[in-house]
Amino acid sequence: MINPKIENLIIKFLTNQASASELDELELWIQDSNNNLLFNTYVKINYAIEFNMRKFDINKAKDKLNEEIGNDKKVIKLKKIRQKIRYAAAITIGILATSYFFKGNLFDTSVDNGQKVTKTIEAGTDKATLTLDDGSIILLEKGDAYQTHNVSSNGEQIVYNDTEINTNNIKYNYLTIPRGGQFFIKLSDGTKVWLNSESQLKYPVCFKKGGARQVELVYGEAYFDVSPSTNHNGAKFKVLNQTQEIEVLGTEFNIKSYKDETNIYTTLVEGKVEINTSKGKQLLVPNQQSNLNITNNDISISVVNIKEVVSWVHGDFVFQNKPLKDIIKVLSRWYDIEIEIENKSLEDIKFNGELSKSQNLEEILLLIKNTNYINQYELNNKKVILK
Structure with missing residues (x-):
């Protein structure tokens, strides 16, 4: 059973509302193997996530993000998920994809024997x-x-x-x-x-x-x-x-x-x-x-x-004031997929970020989408369309 304080930290992490000190506290808690299992089990329980997310003011979180973007001269920061939390939380991406919080389709789904099958784009x-x-x-x-x-x-x-x-x-x-x-x-x-x-x-x-x-x-x-x-x-x-x-x-x-x-x-x-x-x-x-x-x-x-x-040699993507049109070139080559920006006015929006090349593509697209500049994206076979 996860105590209410830790549960609160997990939900804040999933909704990008956790402070640096709260992330540190959650990271320390997840280091325990038993807690790691609790974390993954909790995330799998989709209804618990959706129920608790309603306790947070999503609009307030978005307003705060927009304020930060404005203060940083329109250079958007892609936050690098901390190593231990990222690996423990890898499973959360699939669950968040079905949550009401996100508008876009994060995965390509097809029907197999009457059931939806999720297809992810793995790293190179x-x-x-x-x-x-x-x-x-x-x-x-x-x-x-x-x-x-x-x-x-x-x-x-x-x-x-x-x-x-x-x-x-x-x-x-x-x-x-x-x-x-x-x-x-x-x-x-x-x-x-x-x-x-x-x-x-x-x-x-x-x-x-x-x-x-x-x-x-x-x-x-x-x-x-x-x-x-x-x-x-x-x-x-x-x-x-x-x-x-x-x-x-x-x-x-x-x-x-x-x-x-x-x-x-x-x-x-x-x-x-x-x-x-x-x-x-x-x-x-x-x-x-x-x-x-x-x-x-x-x-x-x-x-x-x-x-x-040279970050690519060491297994990372590091972007500094990098336009979105240049970022998608890098991602396209590494994930062997075509990425198209439907709204051409978004091509020159600049980002700062440090990400791992081992992450699947959906994790990175999710970070980009959470900047509020990208409303949604579609994944059709080997093509992603940013909207």
Whole structure:
């Protein structure tokens, strides 16, 4: 039996009315495994949630949110649900979807033997397609192993060994990451590369001894942790990418270069890189980002928040003053779904938020919807329409 005080905290949490101190208190209570079970059982009892929600002034809560939005210059905050509460409360989303409190359909439902079946859009996972130099294609998925004399994969990453080869016959592989996927690769020189959804990397099976180490980010987004040139007799590391070439000595940096975008963003985390384009060279220092417009090759340099740029590598989405139209691009790639904004005036509304990539799509859409700018949304097969 949950005591009235804790019950009150749970309802406040579910209706976004809990203060920071109340969230801390609820989080501490849920840490106990018995309480965790009580929490989930309580949430499953739908009538109890609906009954207690009537005790709260919903309009007052919405007015308070609108006031906060106005004070923050129209930048809306997407609150990151605390880790322990989020995992304990994962089941609540399905129940809230049927509650009278929310107007929109949060899930795609179909009828199976006379009963409604809920279909959720799950988060992306580790998967890739490996194309060998002879054209052979290997599917790499979590749980499936792939092994040859110089490469191994467990379905979550692929690792190449540094082996002696005929330097006159360099063989190249392609690693292609689909929408809804991500993958890690360790090249033969020890360089580590994290590849985001909808990306492709071309690289030699083994680098030519004595020559520059060169790979190509054909498209997409990649984070490089380059093995220092001092470990390879001074051999430099180069990344080719559309209309630019990046030369590094030993560093960590991120490149974002998607096929459906006209700008390439190169962000330096540490070390030193030189960007070469048809209009000259640009040197980046840590925390700087270059923005190359591929339509005219104009390039600009700015200081950026590194955490926001590379958050995807660490399993998060971090948005700072990010327009909704840019956010849905990120979500579309990771969840492999089309997202359309029906009311075009909403496209430039800006959000701040830090969310987990492991959350299902409905949890994130629910947070966006609760800003009151989005009245509802529809989920039809592989398409979401924000209204």
